[in-house]
Amino acid sequence: MTATWGLACSRCGRAGLEERALSDRGRVVAFTVLNVPGEEFLNEAPYAYVVVELEGGGRVTGWMPTVRSEADLSIGEAVRFVPGYKPGVQFVKREASETT
Amino acid sequence: MRETWVVGAASNRYGKMTETAREAATRVALEAIRDAGLEPKQIGHTFVANCFGLAEHQAHVGPLINNGLGIPEVPSVTLESACSSSSAALHEAFVHVAGGFADAALVVGAERLGHLDTLAATSYFAIAADYAFETKNGATFPGLYATLASAYRDVYKTTPEMLGSIAIKNHANAARNPHAHFQKEISMETYLASPLIASPLRLYDCCPFSDGAAALVVAAKEAMPRPTNEPLVVRASARAGAVTDMQDRPDLLGLPSTRAAAAAAFRQARMTPKEIDFLEVHDCFTIAEVLALEDLGFFPKGTAAKESADGVTARDGRLPVNPSGGLKAKGHPVSATGAGQVVEVFEQVNGRAPGREVPRSGTALTHNVGATGGSCSVHIFSRR
Ligand SMILES: CC(C)(COP(=O)(O)OP(=O)(O)OC[C@H]1O[C@@H](n2cnc3c(N)ncnc32)[C@H](O)[C@@H]1OP(=O)(O)O)[C@@H](O)C(=O)NCCC(=O)NCCS
Numbered sequence: 001m002t003a004t005w006g007l008a009c010s011r012c013g014r015a016g017l018e019e020r021a022l023s024d025r026g027r028v029v030a031f032t033v034l035n036v037p038g039e040e041f042l043n044e045a046p047y048a049y050v051v052v053e054l055e056g057g058g059r060v061t062g063w064m065p066t067v068r069s070e071a072d073l074s075i076g077e078a079v080r081f082v083p084g085y086k087p088g089v090q091f092v093k094r095e096a097s098e099t100t
Numbered sequence: 101m102r103e104t105w106v107v108g109a110a111s112n113r114y115g116k117m118t119e120t121a122r123e124a125a126t127r128v129a130l131e132a133i134r135d136a137g138l139e140p141k142q143i144g145h146t147f148v149a150n151c152f153g154l155a156e157h158q159a160h161v162g163p164l165i166n167n168g169l170g171i172p173e174v175p176s177v178t179l180e181s182a183c184s185s186s187s188a189a190l191h192e193a194f195v196h197v198a199g200g201f202a203d204a205a206l207v208v209g210a211e212r213l214g215h216l217d218t219l220a221a222t223s224y225f226a227i228a229a230d231y232a233f234e235t236k237n238g239a240t241f242p243g244l245y246a247t248l249a250s251a252y253r254d255v256y257k258t259t260p261e262m263l264g265s266i267a268i269k270n271h272a273n274a275a276r277n278p279h280a281h282f283q284k285e286i287s288m289e290t291y292l293a294s295p296l297i298a299s300p301l302r303l304y305d306c307c308p309f310s311d312g313a314a315a316l317v318v319a320a321k322e323a324m325p326r327p328t329n330e331p332l333v334v335r336a337s338a339r340a341g342a343v344t345d346m347q348d349r350p351d352l353l354g355l356p357s358t359r360a361a362a363a364a365a366f367r368q369a370r371m372t373p374k375e376i377d378f379l380e381v382h383d384c385f386t387i388a389e390v391l392a393l394e395d396l397g398f399f400p401k402g403t404a405a406k407e408s409a410d411g412v413t414a415r416d417g418r419l420p421v422n423p424s425g426g427l428k429a430k431g432h433p434v435s436a437t438g439a440g441q442v443v444e445v446f447e448q449v450n451g452r453a454p455g456r457e458v459p460r461s462g463t464a465l466t467h468n469v470g471a472t473g474g475s476c477s478v479h480i481f482s483r484r
Contacts, residue, residue, distance in 0.1 A: 030248070035297060035298065036222060036242065036298065047238055049239050059347040062237050
């Protein structure tokens, strides 16, 4: 899938962006667990909304259906992208065994 | 540029309106014009904010308001800048009047969402985030500010009691404001016992869904030889933008658009934060008041929550913040909010805020944010 959300860099203004594959692994830099959702997540609450710093660079925003309360996740925790059943970017916690 | 004043102001009581936003807007507009000692036909241009008018099946509301005021021939335009829509309207009015394109301009903001339930209102608001990247991943506005709160807490170790002190202070101020949605005080116990909406933010960290309307009349000094009120001299009217998305921000510890708008405003006014007597800031969530006070330059990064807990920002503190009760407790009728902040400054300066008067009101700053900082307005006012 390709989509054009921006035509220049929002930090330096330079045009001519190129496509890059991103890692599917990263660490949580900020998150919240939502108890009051909007319509599209009505059946998902509670869930976590996360900002993830990917290995090798780049940040993405995503969500985690299996995180049900603040105690289930911490900043710095390792997560992995999984293809989800909704259009958003879905993450799960990485097991200790897969943390390489 | 001509010296430009705010010469009249009016607001209804925020909360639940039985009339439409358009009716409320027309009503407060006429009140503000009369308050200025003017007649509607003296208005040269109307600037309207009604971000969520579509929730009432109504767009292009400016001409309808002007019709209702008996001035259908006067030009109008509706501005959308999310929660900063009516401060954006004030900025346009300032530009027109200061630039000589109008002697007097009307600014009116109104919003009605109270007929929607929590789910529908939450969903409407979420449209003002980045729909493709944030909303599609489950973000809501409480959720986005909660994400900022989590990043901030991780670095600066804010406690629930620090954020709670802001909610308690703003509720105490709103209890003395007849325009306020919530005219009741709350205790730390009530705050701590309130449910988590989006961790770490609780019910009492959040502004409510409010209906409301507020209007201002902006006029050139030279067109107002005998003002009926003590005018607010507009010393600065500045706006800035910034990256909105959480994943694209250089850091999650503040709002860059606040920093930029504040820098521009202090430059315009040739003033420093030390010269400001009191503030109305955009506290849609308690964490937003913390970020605002730091990004505006009143406190070093990482210290505003503690200063608030120590009472520095109370009505009788060294730097009163949100004597109106703020968005938290006065309420947040999105498109009325920015104009409503200036109504509070006007009432403080004109002795119309009995019971919640700040000790000094020679200068004031208002700060109004669009969404999570994609837009920001900062205005600075002083007495003549
Ligand atoms: C926090 C929030 C979800 C609570 O809404 P809610 O769950 O629908 O709450 P209800 O309407 O069921 O109200 C329950 C009670 O809490 C009160 N209440 C609701 N919101 C409140 C708030 N933010 N602060 C204090 N009290 C609140 C209600 O008055 C009601 O009191 P009552 O039982 O005495 O009548 C909602 O107010 C919200 O989303 N606020 C944020 C709005 C927003 O995002 N604005 C844009 C900012 S950029």
